Amino acid sequence: MSLQLQPVRVKTGSHDTEGQLVFTDGLLVAVLVRLSEDHEGKAGMWFLEAGFDGAEERTHPTFADLDAAQEWIQRRLDGC
Amino acid sequence: MLHDLCGRTHQVSANEDIIGEGERPENVHLVMEGFACRYKLLSDGKRQIMALLVPGDFCDLHIAILGEMDHSIGTGWGCTCVKIPRATINDLTTNHPRIARALWWATLTDEGTLREWLVNMGQRRADKQMAHLFCELLVRLQTVGCADEDSFEFPISQSDLADTLGVTPVHVNRVLQELRAQNLIVWRSKRLQILNVERLKAFCDFNPNYLHLTRRANGDSSE
Numbered sequence: 001m002s003l004q005l006q007p008v009r010v011k012t013g014s015h016d017t018e019g020q021l022v023f024t025d026g027l028l029v030a031v032l033v034r035l036s037e038d039h040e041g042k043a044g045m046w047f048l049e050a051g052f053d054g055a056e057e058r059t060h061p062t063f064a065d066l067d068a069a070q071e072w073i074q075r076r077l078d079g080c
Numbered sequence: 081m082l083h084d085l086c087g088r089t090h091q092v093s094a095n096e097d098i099i100g101e102g103e104r105p106e107n108v109h110l111v112m113e114g115f116a117c118r119y120k121l122l123s124d125g126k127r128q129i130m131a132l133l134v135p136g137d138f139c140d141l142h143i144a145i146l147g148e149m150d151h152s153i154g155t156g157w158g159c160t161c162v163k164i165p166r167a168t169i170n171d172l173t174t175n176h177p178r179i180a181r182a183l184w185w186a187t188l189t190d191e192g193t194l195r196e197w198l199v200n201m202g203q204r205r206a207d208k209q210m211a212h213l214f215c216e217l218l219v220r221l222q223t224v225g226c227a228d229e230d231s232f233e234f235p236i237s238q239s240d241l242a243d244t245l246g247v248t249p250v251h252v253n254r255v256l257q258e259l260r261a262q263n264l265i266v267w268r269s270k271r272l273q274i275l276n277v278e279r280l281k282a283f284c285d286f287n288p289n290y291l292h293l294t295r296r297a298n299g300d301s302s303e
Contacts, residue, residue, distance in 0.1 A: 014254040039253055047250050059126060060248045 003029070003070050010049060014038065019049065020066065022073055030055045030073050035062070048072075054079065089160050092116070097154040098161060099140055104148045107163035109139040114159030115235060119243070120151045129244040131194065132217065132236075136224040138186055144169040157235040185292070192290040204284065206247050207255045211284035213245065214265060218274060219288050234272035 003024055008031075010019035015036035022030040030051040037043045046063045050056070055076040063069035089112050092098055098109050098116060111133050118131040118139075130151065133139055139153045144166050173180040193216070200209040217234070221227035238256070242249040259265045264280050266273045274280050 012254065014257060016250075016254070035250065038257060039250065042250070047248075058246075060250065062248075062250065 003074060005066065005070075012049065016047065020046075022055075022070065024077060029053060029077065030069075032063075032066070032069050051076070053077070089162050092155050092159050092161055094158040095154070095156055096158075097152055099143075099149055099153045101149050101152045104143065105140075106166050108141055108144060108166060108169050109153070110162045110164060111135050111137050111139065112160040112162055114155065115157050116153055116155040116159050116161075117240075117244070118151050118153055127243045128246065129240065130197070131190065132244065134217070134220055134224065135226055137190075138183070141169070141183060141187060144173075156237070156240055189290075189292050192292060196290045201246050206245065206251050207258055208284040209245055209247075210241070210252070210255050211259065211264065211280050212286055214272060214274060215277075215281050215284060215286040216288070216291070217272075218277065219291060219293070223291075223293060230275070230277050231271055231273035233270060234267065235270045 003022055006021040006023065008019045008021050009017050010031065010033050011017070012033060015038050016033045017036075018034040020032045021028055022032060031049040032046045033049045035042050035045050035047050039045075042062055046066055046069045048055075048057065048060050048062070048069070051073065055073045061072065063072060099105055101120070112135055114135075116133040116137075116139060117129045118133070119127055119129045121127050133153070139161070140149065143149060169183075173183060196212075196216070200212050204212060218227055218230070218232060221232045222229075226232060236244075238252045239249050242252045245252065247255075256265075256267065260267075263275050264283065265275060280286075
């Protein structure tokens with residue numbers, strides 16, 4: 001997988017502050033945020049806060065873990 | 081005559097459709113209690129709720145004229161409806177001009193509300209969009225005697241609210257926390273309370289003109 005992760009703190013206006021910048025070939029392609037305990041059943045899952053060049057979705061998907069998120073982003077970048 | 085019609089109520093269970101996309105039923109439905117909604121399901125399972133229907137709202141008045149439903153009407157929460165035969169609607173509109181005018185008014189008001197929702201979705205931030213919906217529901221429910229001065233029964237889920245606003249449940253959760261933190265609302269036990277109605281209206285720039293609640297000066301009424 002050609003994606004690289006970089007931890008980041010994100011100001012979302014909520015308790016969801018733990019994030020990961022996702023890069024492909026040195027270019028930022030997505031920002032993922034780990035959902036806080038405020039989200040009960042979804043706490044700990046990764047939320048697509050922002051995505052670019054196909055890795056965006058109006059309904060902002062949530063992923064069980066970072067691997068699932070990266071697979072989805074890669075698929076989108078591959079045009080699938 | 082209207083009183084007789086309203087006597088024939090029936091209960092619609094939670095998660096039951098009142099009328100589905102593509103159907104052409106012989107009855108028009110009027111909500112008497114609870115909430116219903118207009119919605120559309122996409123092939124990938126996503127859902128958009130385009131209108132919340134409260135007591136006094138016709139679900140499908142236009143079906144008396146149009147060929148078939150282009151969207152579905154259902155209730156995730158259960159409601160009570162009256163079925164009015166299409167023939168009765170045709171009779172009312174043909175022989176009772178004042179009622180025909182009221183039905184026309186209802187349809188125009190639905191359109192006004194839809195326009196405002198479009199503005200909300202396209203131009204207002206999610207927190208203001210949600211606040212605007214709460215202000216709208218308070219006014220609409222007060223008009224039909226289903227809300228007190230600052231609160232009303234609000235049985236829908238956060239997921240329903242997300243599909244109504246066109247945002248994710250994550251955003252709904254965040255915005256609710258924010259509105260609570262600002263002491264604007266309390267949503268507990270399926271009841272929404274607006275802690276300071278004027279402040280919430282100012283926050284979201286709420287102007288109820290699109291609900292057309294005031295009558296024209298020439299005496300035409302909405303009833």
